[in-house]
Amino acid sequence: MIRFENVTKRYADGTTAVDDLSFEVAEGELVTLVGPSGCGKTTTMKMVNRLIEPTEGRIYLDGQDIAETDPVQLRRRIGYVIQQVGLFPHKTVLDNTATVPHLLGVPRAQARARAAELLDLVGLDPATYGDRYPDQLSGGQRQRVGVARALAADPPVLLMDEPFGAVDPVVRERLQNEFLRLQSQVRKTILFVTHDIEEAVRLGDRIAVYGNGRIEQFDAPAAVLGAPATPYVADFVGADRGLKRLSVTRIESGDLEQPPVVHLDDPLPRPLDSRWAVVLDQEENLHGWISSEQAAHGKGRVRDHARRMEAWLPVGASLKQAFATMLQHDAGWIAVIDAAETGRFLGVLTPATLHEALRRSTAADAQDIARTDVELETVSSR
Ligand SMILES: Nc1ncnc2c1ncn2[C@@H]1O[C@H](COP(=O)(O)OP(=O)(O)OP(=O)(O)O)[C@@H](O)[C@H]1O
Numbered sequence: 224m225i226r227f228e229n230v231t232k233r234y235a236d237g238t239t240a241v242d243d244l245s246f247e248v249a250e251g252e253l254v255t256l257v258g259p260s261g262c263g264k265t266t267t268m269k270m271v272n273r274l275i276e277p278t279e280g281r282i283y284l285d286g287q288d289i290a291e292t293d294p295v296q297l298r299r300r301i302g303y304v305i306q307q308v309g310l311f312p313h314k315t316v317l318d319n320t321a322t323v324p325h326l327l328g329v330p331r332a333q334a335r336a337r338a339a340e341l342l343d344l345v346g347l348d349p350a351t352y353g354d355r356y357p358d359q360l361s362g363g364q365r366q367r368v369g370v371a372r373a374l375a376a377d378p379p380v381l382l383m384d385e386p387f388g389a390v391d392p393v394v395r396e397r398l399q400n401e402f403l404r405l406q407s408q409v410r411k412t413i414l415f416v417t418h419d420i421e422e423a424v425r426l427g428d429r430i431a432v433y434g435n436g437r438i439e440q441f442d443a444p445a446a447v448l449g450a451p452a453t454p455y456v457a458d459f460v461g462a463d464r465g466l467k468r469l470s471v472t473r474i475e476s477g478d479l480e481q482p483p484v485v486h487l488d489d490p491l492p493r494p495l496d497s498r499w500a501v502v503l504d505q506e507e508n509l510h511g512w513i514s515s516e517q518a519a520h521g522k523g524r525v526r527d528h529a530r531r532m533e534a535w536l537p538v539g540a541s542l543k544q545a546f547a548t549m550l551q552h553d554a555g556w557i558a559v560i561d562a563a564e565t566g567r568f569l570g571v572l573t574p575a576t577l578h579e580a581l582r583r584s585t586a587a588d589a590q591d592i593a594r595t596d597v598e599l600e601t602v603s604s605r
Pocket residue numbers: 234235236238239240258259260261262263264265266267418
């Protein structure tokens with residue numbers, strides 16, 4: 224969808240902001256550009272909508288060389304969201320959102336109706352906020368209006384330059400989560416600039432880690448965290464990259480252990496050859512658990528002794544959530560259920576399987592860990 228081919232940007236004063244950059248962003252993909260201040264992220268972004276022209280190289284949008292595309296036509300296909308949202312202070316939220324479609328010739332009433340839908344989509348009730356002016360909103364709300372406005376012309380591509388940079392960390396995390404939910408619905412092709420590695424790994428399908436005008440690594444978050452390509456990247460992602468990996472690695476059904484299972488209507492007593500069993504209902508949905516003690520000595524049916532299970536997560540949740548759930552419930556294992564409405568029980572995650580899941584998240588890193596294990600074994604057997 225977006226392709227950079229050997230793109231270099233040298234400013235008049237001789238600064239090389241971007242140096243021989245080549246990369247490709249697929250349709251519907253969200254790529255975060257991350258790196259320290261001044262490394263060329265914004266320059267990269269602004270070359271896509273021709274606010275800045277490259278010195279060398281070519282950029283293609285949908286196979287078309289953008290140098291040969293009329294900038295106005297080009298920008299209609301590209302939404303642009305920046306940190307200082309740039310809303311019109313004298314226009315209401317609804318009119319701000321409807322501006323671009325209206326300018327493009329959509330009748331006013333229709334543009335406003337669409338704007339109301341978009342405000343709803345970004346989590347702002349149009350009835351409450353539509354008639355307010357920008358200075359009657361919080362920073363986070365203004366940011367959402369900026370996102371709604373960028374989506375109003377329904378462009379296939381979005382450029383976002385530190386859009387959540389100006390809000391506090393709590394609001395920021397909420398905006399990020401809402402933005403991910405939104406992106407799962409609209410599936411735009413997005414270039415997202417940030418200098419925050421946490422934000423980059425949370426949002427990006429892939430991350431481009433910048434160092435001084437060049438991309439040092441362009442890869443999935445788990446790979447960047449698990450197997451940094453260079454010492455620079457390792458340093459940039461931080462010594463706690465193992466912890467960060469917990470948030471980008473998802474629980475897969477293959478990670479799960481299969482414990483003994485009993486059903487609510489099974490008669491007791493019933494010896495178990497493990498310390499506990501998972502209790503399911505007739506539909507194979509998770510109900511809770513029962514200890515071997517209760518199973519072996521209880522009377523009646525499993526349902527009379529089963530305990531509810533509070534520590535559970537849907538498959539696809541992050542390992543960080545899994546770890547947090549274990550700690551919160553002081554649980555040695557958590558149940559994992561189908562992400563669909565059914566809630567079908569799939570298996571359990573234990574600290575050991577959690578560790579295994581973290582290992583498989585990057586094959587290269589798994590090899591490193593295996594090596595470390597061998598080294599540790601050698602040390603302990605001395
Ligand atoms: N108009 C300009 N003239 C000369 N140098 C420029 C110009 N614009 C940017 N630069 C330089 O180009 C380099 C890259 O700037 P750019 O804005 O792309 O960085 P960035 O990674 O987006 O930084 P930040 O995170 O601080 O926004 C910097 O050294 C900057 O000083």
